[in-house]
Amino acid sequence: MRAIATYSIKGGVGKTTTAVNLAYEASRGGARVLVWDLDPQGAATYLLRVRPKVRGGSRRLVSKQGELEGHIRGSDLSAVNVVPSDFSLRHLDLHLEATKRPESRLSSLLDPVADDYDLAVLDCPPSISLASESVFGAADALLVPVVPATLAGRTLTQLADFLDDQVEGPQVLPVLSMVDRRRKLHRELADDLAKEWPELLETSVPSAAVVERMGVERAPVGRFAPRTAAAAAYRELWQELVGHLWPPDEP
Amino acid sequence: MPTSFTLSDVTAEQVIDALVAAGFEVDSPLKVTRTVLDTFDGRLHEAGQQLALVEGRARELVLLGEPGTPPAHLGWVGDPPRLEGDLPPGPFGARVRRAIEERALLPVFEVAATVHEARRRDRRGKPVVSATVYEDISSATAGEAALPALVVEVVEAAGHERDDERTVARLARLEGHQHDGGFVETVAHAAGCSLEGHSRTPTVPLSAADDALDAFRAVLRNLLTTMLDNLPGTIADVDPEFLHDFRVAIRRTRSVVKEGKRVLPTDVREKFAAGFADLGGATGPARDLDVYVLGWADTLALIDVEVSTETAPVLAALEARRHSAHVAMCQVLESATTRQLLTDWQGWLEGVDGVSPHPGAVGPEVAKRIASAQETLLTHGRLITEESPPESLHDLRKDAKKLRYLLECFGSLLAPKARGAFVSQLKDLQDNLGEHQDREVQLSELRQLAHDLHEETRVDADMLLSVGRLIDALDRRRRQVREEFAERFAGYDTKKNRRALRALLAPIARP
Numbered sequence: 106m107r108a109i110a111t112y113s114i115k116g117g118v119g120k121t122t123t124a125v126n127l128a129y130e131a132s133r134g135g136a137r138v139l140v141w142d143l144d145p146q147g148a149a150t151y152l153l154r155v156r157p158k159v160r161g162g163s164r165r166l167v168s169k170q171g172e173l174e175g176h177i178r179g180s181d182l183s184a185v186n187v188v189p190s191d192f193s194l195r196h197l198d199l200h201l202e203a204t205k206r207p208e209s210r211l212s213s214l215l216d217p218v219a220d221d222y223d224l225a226v227l228d229c230p231p232s233i234s235l236a237s238e239s240v241f242g243a244a245d246a247l248l249v250p251v252v253p254a255t256l257a258g259r260t261l262t263q264l265a266d267f268l269d270d271q272v273e274g275p276q277v278l279p280v281l282s283m284v285d286r287r288r289k290l291h292r293e294l295a296d297d298l299a300k301e302w303p304e305l306l307e308t309s310v311p312s313a314a315v316v317e318r319m320g321v322e323r324a325p326v327g328r329f330a331p332r333t334a335a336a337a338a339y340r341e342l343w344q345e346l347v348g349h350l351w352p353p354d355e356p
Numbered sequence: 357m358p359t360s361f362t363l364s365d366v367t368a369e370q371v372i373d374a375l376v377a378a379g380f381e382v383d384s385p386l387k388v389t390r391t392v393l394d395t396f397d398g399r400l401h402e403a404g405q406q407l408a409l410v411e412g413r414a415r416e417l418v419l420l421g422e423p424g425t426p427p428a429h430l431g432w433v434g435d436p437p438r439l440e441g442d443l444p445p446g447p448f449g450a451r452v453r454r455a456i457e458e459r460a461l462l463p464v465f466e467v468a469a470t471v472h473e474a475r476r477r478d479r480r481g482k483p484v485v486s487a488t489v490y491e492d493i494s495s496a497t498a499g500e501a502a503l504p505a506l507v508v509e510v511v512e513a514a515g516h517e518r519d520d521e522r523t524v525a526r527l528a529r530l531e532g533h534q535h536d537g538g539f540v541e542t543v544a545h546a547a548g549c550s551l552e553g554h555s556r557t558p559t560v561p562l563s564a565a566d567d568a569l570d571a572f573r574a575v576l577r578n579l580l581t582t583m584l585d586n587l588p589g590t591i592a593d594v595d596p597e598f599l600h601d602f603r604v605a606i607r608r609t610r611s612v613v614k615e616g617k618r619v620l621p622t623d624v625r626e627k628f629a630a631g632f633a634d635l636g637g638a639t640g641p642a643r644d645l646d647v648y649v650l651g652w653a654d655t656l657a658l659i660d661v662e663v664s665t666e667t668a669p670v671l672a673a674l675e676a677r678r679h680s681a682h683v684a685m686c687q688v689l690e691s692a693t694t695r696q697l698l699t700d701w702q703g704w705l706e707g708v709d710g711v712s713p714h715p716g717a718v719g720p721e722v723a724k725r726i727a728s729a730q731e732t733l734l735t736h737g738r739l740i741t742e743e744s745p746p747e748s749l750h751d752l753r754k755d756a757k758k759l760r761y762l763l764e765c766f767g768s769l770l771a772p773k774a775r776g777a778f779v780s781q782l783k784d785l786q787d788n789l790g791e792h793q794d795r796e797v798q799l800s801e802l803r804q805l806a807h808d809l810h811e812e813t814r815v816d817a818d819m820l821l822s823v824g825r826l827i828d829a830l831d832r833r834r835r836q837v838r839e840e841f842a843e844r845f846a847g848y849d850t851k852k853n854r855r856a857l858r859a860l861l862a863p864i865a866r867p
Binding site for chain 1: 426428450483
């Protein structure tokens with residue numbers, strides 16, 4: 106199983122929509138996907154029509170006796186299962202701190218289900234905290250949605266600086282999100298980011314009303330508007346990630 | 357885990373009515389064909405997976421894993437995938453590739469039906485349990501076998517086991533037969549079709565007190581079955597493992613026939629030993645070239661060169677030789693001589709003719725043969741020095757194989773754990789001897805190829821230089837393997853190992 110985390114220090118950049126749409130496209134591309142909603146707001150849980158309930162709360166989940174399997178729920182999508190979120194996750198940092206090795210706790214919770222899924226998508230809250238460090242320990246890659254704004258590069262630099270101190274950090278894969286190609290500023294900022302960050306993925310996700318409709322439809326874009334540019338972008342994003350996560354000579 | 361019901365006293369409409377009454381939504385009926393794909397030896401099945409090409413509302417590959425794990429779906433266009441290279445990059449292809457390796461995917465079971473898909477949703481609109489009703493079931497694979505009239509398959513969403521239990525209880529009231537497993541397993545079972553693939557094991561169930569002639573016949577019959585199973589795939593060149601398994605069955609047969617000198621009638625041994633020696637010889641060049649072509653990327657890795665345009669003509673030349681060798685081999689395999697050999701052998705094995713020169717129980721006889729094979733291996737191995745010619749290692753490799761085949765073919769007589777531990781030690785030695793031999797064969801083939809290519813005017817200098825570098829690298833590796841031999845043999849020829857074999861044989865030496 107490969108694990109990616111949709112992560113950003115900033116909020117409102119499209120982490121959850123990226124996580125849910127990516128999970129859907131991955132499932133259509135032949136992957137068995139586990140979405141782990143780590144954000145106490147539970148937006149991914151809501152979009153995938155799962156009851157927002159962590160049985161026993163996040164304290165029990167990350168405790169020594171905790172295990173992930175009993176928390177997994179089916180979703181509205183055939184090959185996508187979910188570990189739902191609830192409000193108890195707002196104390197995840199505290200509960201992780203009480204464990205012996207907090208930075209590897211999420212990874213050790215994922216290990217027993219690693220053979221059952223091809224891809225784990227960790228949808229993270231916007232912060233940099235102990236929970237984030239545990240996410241970095243579990244993820245093979247951080248998928249970082251970046252909106253074309255003047256401070257976007259700075260946010261990425263902060264993250265990269267933080268990860269430089271980690272011995273074996275995940276690869277950082279920034280992806281442009283909410284891009285409006287009609288706006289000159291967006292085009293210029295996107296070009297600048299690509300120059301500064303060679304890791305920037307080629308796919309960019311457009312700013313689109315159809316993405317906002319996800320909350321109404323409670324479904325990924327590809328499910329209710331498969332012919333839109335946004336749906337095509339998420340499909341391309343999945344294809345690009347396949348190249349990073351499953352290189353041809355490493356089955 | 358899916359649960360299935362076969363129902364004979366109710367109609368599909370009645371089942372659907374029951375489901376609707378239980379709050380299920382039901383889709384309009386659809387004709388669906390499901391073709392299960394697996395390797396000849398059932399590698400996906402062994403790995404706990406089931407791959408099927410499903411043609412219904414969409415055309416897709418569906419890969420089922422262990423019970424409780426979600427199914428993987430991949431839209432598919434064109435012919436079903438056959439070889440690992442036909443599968444796309446990504447997790448789906450990676451899972452299948454890991455299981456099948458170099459083997460071809462073949463259709464092993466096909467079933468068609470009219471399908472009614474139904475599901476019950478919770479108040480969030482999420483399906484929590486699905487029930488699929490199959491009627492008008494037919495199967496081209498099943499032939500004339502009687503198939504169930506109606507099958508219902510129930511699968512729960514993860515975390516919703518109670519919903520599943522309620523549905524199963526409701527369907528159980530319709531008085532059908534309940535089965536653990538999905539629709540395909542249920543129909544295949546009813547049709548008497550196995551999804552397990554053809555067995556490759558040389559081991560047959562035996563007891564130490566069994567009559568030796570009967571036991572040898574049972575072992576040889578099993579090996580003949582393997583040969584006959586793999587012959588069509590070898591001739592059709594479906595994948596290289598058919599020829600591999602065909603040849604291994606021949607070698608095992610030759611070895612058992614030779615070791616059966618006190619058991620099998622002399623005239624039978626002499627006749628068939630010669631026949632199978634010829635058959636083994638006729639299949640050797642094709643297999644050597646299979647190994648060469650399959651291992652080409654690994655061979656190039658020895659000189660840090662990727663499969664490239666520079667070396668592509670060499671690979672093309674090897675492939676051409678491989679093709680010629682296969683054509684020549686097929687002429688032998690399809691000849692009247694081979695047909696006669698196999699028919700006569702089958703006739704003798706299935707008959708009751710023949711008297712053993714030394715009638716007795718199989719246990720003591722096999723114990724003697726294994727002890728003797730071990731003694732020969734140790735004696736010959738101890739005589740090998742740094743100056744010994746490569747042929748001495750080749751001969752020792754044959755000695756090791758002889759011992760290994762006896763341990764495998766008559767393996768059911770021996771304690772499994774202790775046998776496994778001993779075979780693992782032996783395998784370590786065989787790996788060294790096997791690689792040495794492979795490198796010898798590759799060097800000889802490549803040297804000949806370089807001469808042949810040189811005579812062709814179109815060959816450029818870069819390519820010949822690459823071949824030269826390859827020969828150097830292969831020879832370096834061969835020498836390295838040769839140097840490692842002494843250590844490997846010493847690791848095998850230990851007091852502990854010798855004692856382990858004696859302990860393994862003791863219970864069958866005097867049954």
